[in-house]
Amino acid sequence: MRADAERSTARILEAAETVLADDPNASLERIGDAAGVARATVHRRFASRQALLKALSERLNDRYLAVIEQAKVETAPPVLALHRASEIVFDLKISHRFSITLASAPGREVQDGLDLLFTRLQEAGAIAPASPSWCRRVYLALMGEVYLLPDEAPELVEAGGRAGLLVKTVLGALGGR
Template identity: 60%
Template sequence: MTADAKPKRVRADAERSSARIIEAAEQVLAVDPNATLEQIADAAGLTRITVHRRFSSRQALLEALNERFNERYLLALEQARVKTAPPLVALHRLTEIIFEFKLSHRSALVRFADPQTGGAVLAQGVVDGLDLLFSRLRAAESITAADPSWCRQVYVALLCEVERLPPQAPIEEGRAAEVGARTDLLTRTVLGALGGDCEALHR
């Protein structure tokens, strides 16, 4: 093995370990937000020392999880085409994408990422994307609320509440029906709260 190859392999091993830790942390903390680093290490199949080598503290791990949360939100905003799609369509699609992920991964990032506020810290790119969406909804007269930052806060708060609700569709109908039911509930509720026409979604 060459001198250059060894550092590359070490970096690759470190990246794989970090990914395993983050995946394990997301699963463990979704069940128990107070889980210890030892419990996360066990779930990842790694030693506590390895976890501490990658993340110096529990807070550092939570910050890494928060970063992953924001990456998913940014991707969802891109996939929903919040800049170009009709704003009502973009709102519905964004909400659908978020619930598709949450129900398949049972992620609790939105609940535990920031212990001070009880929710995730949104990256500026996510804030800008959501504010743009609500500004476009206002311009299209789909809502009457004028402050996009207020609209964003209402959306995120209601998203958390709808996520916590018991199943909204019969279990036998599957996850797609559950995603649809929660998406419809959230978008209707948000539009109603922001002075919009709930029925406009289905016109």
């Protein structure tokens, strides 16, 4: 893809994220207007609304893969990596509200990264032995619940924020310290 086409595609995806967060039924024309491109350009890049939604979902998965890297899941102390990954994901949930609604589950590579993290947490004695995939599912379920808490919830204040509450709860739920 040419550089200008890549820039147009990126602008369309950014605009789609913003517009669809406010109005999930917004037209492709409205998204094109917000991106500063013609409706025809949107249709050239994305054959259908479904193709645009798929691209948003794939882009979010790429961001989740970046979380695994940024949190240094393979090398950082595992509790620290869990906390850092949680912070970054909560930032993503806030800044990409619409895309989050599209994703049913993280992609296989993201799941593998989380499973590695929970394996490392077990090896470090931070959690009781359990299947890494079970730990991942517990983590993701609790993440959804913590995300829904109002900002002024006492639990959030006591734990120092969403990531702190999530890590403390996950470690406790999985028999850790």
